[in-house]
Structures are given as structure tokens and as C-alpha cells.
Amino acid sequence: MEQVTSAEYTVFERAYAYFNTELFEGELPGVLITLQRKSHNVGMYRQGSFKDRKNQSEVDEIAINPDAYMSLQDVEIWQALVHEMCHQWQFHFGKPSRKSYHNKEWANKMEAVGLIPSSTGYAGGSKVGQTMYDYVDNEGKFIECVRELRKLGIVVQLESSNVESRVSRSAEALEQETLLRQAGVKKNRSNRMKYSCPSCSMNVWGKPELHIICGACQQRLELV
Numbered sequence: 001m002e003q004v005t006s007a008e009y010t011v012f013e014r015a016y017a018y019f020n021t022e023l024f025e026g027e028l029p030g031v032l033i034t035l036q037r038k039s040h041n042v043g044m045y046r047q048g049s050f051k052d053r054k055n056q057s058e059v060d061e062i063a064i065n066p067d068a069y070m071s072l073q074d075v076e077i078w079q080a081l082v083h084e085m086c087h088q089w090q091f092h093f094g095k096p097s098r099k100s101y102h103n104k105e106w107a108n109k110m111e112a113v114g115l116i117p118s119s120t121g122y123a124g125g126s127k128v129g130q131t132m133y134d135y136v137d138n139e140g141k142f143i144e145c146v147r148e149l150r151k152l153g154i155v156v157q158l159e160s161s162n163v164e165s166r167v168s169r170s171a172e173a174l175e176q177e178t179l180l181r182q183a184g185v186k187k188n189r190s191n192r193m194k195y196s197c198p199s200c201s202m203n204v205w206g207k208p209e210l211h212i213i214c215g216a217c218q219q220r221l222e223l224v
Contacts, residue, residue, distance in 0.1 A: 007157065009033065012064070012081070014154050019082055022145050023113040028088055031060045033081075037160075042068040043080035045087040060088055066160040074156050075136065075146050079115060082142060083134055086110050102132040114140020195221035 012033045020028045032050055042065055048058035062084045069077045086109045090096050097103040107117045107127040114137045118125030121133035136143050149155070195204045199217040206212065212221040 004158075008035075011154055011156055014152075015078060015081060015149060016062075016085070018149060018152075018154070019078070019085060019113075019145060022148075023082065023141055024085065024089055027093065028085060029060065029092065031062050031085075031088065034061060034063045035066050036063050037065055037067050038063075041065060043084045045084040045091070047088070047091045060091075062088070066158075069156075070160050074150070075143070077156055078142075078146055078149070079134060079136070082113060082115060083110070086113065086115075101130055102128055104128055110134060111137070111140075114142030114144075197221050 012035075016031060016033060020026055044063045044065075046061045046063070049061035050059040051057070052059065062081065064077070064080055064084075069080070086106055087096070089109055090106050094105045094109070096106070102117060104127070110117045115134045116123070116137055117127045117132050117134050119127075119129045119132060121135060123135070125133075195206065195212050196202070197214040197217055197219050198221075199219045200214065202214055202216070202221075204212055204221060213219070214221060
């Protein structure tokens with residue numbers, strides 16, 4: 001029987017490898033993915049966060065906060081992962097700005113892979129700044145990869161229950177958690193996908209991974 005730890009981390013490793021190949025031409029040097037609640041961010045990239053104990057070579061880290069994606073679709077989790085992969089790309093092949101600042105080079109790379117940076121999480125927000133959200137380009141490479149991951153069975157299996165930890169949390173910690181959840185929800189609302197009926201071409205816009213039936217044709221609407 002496969003262990004829970006290896007099963008869940010394998011999902012993230014396979015997703016990282018797939019995005020690396022399809023969105024970054026396999027240029028990224030690999031990474032240690034961790035699930036941790038220490039940061040109030042959805043995700044975080046750290047260059048050279050680990051060292052090989054034998055040859056002292058550095059290994060990058062991408063930390064994903066499981067408290068941030070409770071009840072969200074996989075596309076949201078993969079957004080966080082690819083967002084941090086764009087940071088990794090910039091640290092290795094570009095010119096990052098001061099700590100935590102998202103500059104134009106990073107924004108251009110995000111758009112190239114199919115994520116649109118926005119300070120508000122919506123269209124029209126600033127594409128550079130200290131705190132940045134993003135939303136999906138419905139015709140970009142990223143969403144195509146997400147659909148393929150689903151076909152390959154690469155799906156997140158666990159999410160934070162947060163039951164026991166909520167009991168012992170301080171008021172300040174609970175407030176931070178609320179802000180974190182709101183950030184995730186805000187970003188989720190911006191990810192409107194277009195669905196179309198294959199028979200009558202009736203169109204609907206909604207969240208990713210919806211199952212919608214056309215009332216007139218009784219046909220399942222398809223993502224376009």
C-alpha cells in the first residue's frame with residue numbers, strides 16, 4: 001500500500017515536472033516541494049533553500065500552504081505552483097528585483113505561460129508590485145496543461161482540515177487565516193472560463209471544472 005506522504009508529494013512532483021516541460025522548456029533545475037503552514041502566503045519560492053549533504057550543491061524550494069487552498073479547485077493550486085515556478089525561472093535566468101517585488105520581467109514570463117498578474121486579482125489591476133495575484137488566460141498554455149494533468153490523473157488528493165489547529169489559534173492568527181482565505185477566494189472568482197454547447201453554440205462563463213447541461217439541447221457544455 002502506497003504511503004500517504006509519498007502519494008501526495010508525488011502529485012506535486014509530477015505536476016512540477018509537467019509544467020517544467022510544457023511551460024519552461026525543461027529549463028528549471030528541479031525543486032524540493034514542501035507543504036507548510038508557516039507562511040501566510042499561498043506559495044513561496046526560496047532559491048538554494050537546501051544543500052546536498054555530499055556535494056554541497058544547492059536545491060531550491062517551493063512551499064505551498066495547504067490552509068490556502070481549502071475547498072478550491074486543483075487549478076488554483078497549480079496557479080500557485082506555476083506562479084512560484086516563474087520566480088524560480090527569473091532567479092536562474094533573469095534579473096529579480098528586491099525581495100518579494102514582482103517586476104516586469106516576471107510579469108512577462110507569467111503572461112507567456114498563461115497566467116495574468118494583477119494586483120487586484122482581476123483584469124485591469126497593476127501587473128507589477130509587492131503583493132500580486134493572478135488569473136488564468138483562458139486561451140493560454142497554462143489552462144491547457146491543467147486539463148491535461150486531469151486527463152493524466154494528476155490531481156491533489158488531500159486538503160487541510162484545520163480542525164485541531166483552529167482551536168488553539170490566537171485571534172491574530174485567525175485574522176491572518178481569514179485574509180489568506182479571502183485572497184484565495186478573490187483569485188478564484190477571477191478565473192471565469194467559457195463553456196459552449198456543441199449543438200446550439202449557447203455560451204456560459206463560470207468557474208473552471210463546472211459540469212453544465214444545456215437546457216434546450218440536453219448536451220454537456222464544453223470548455224472553449
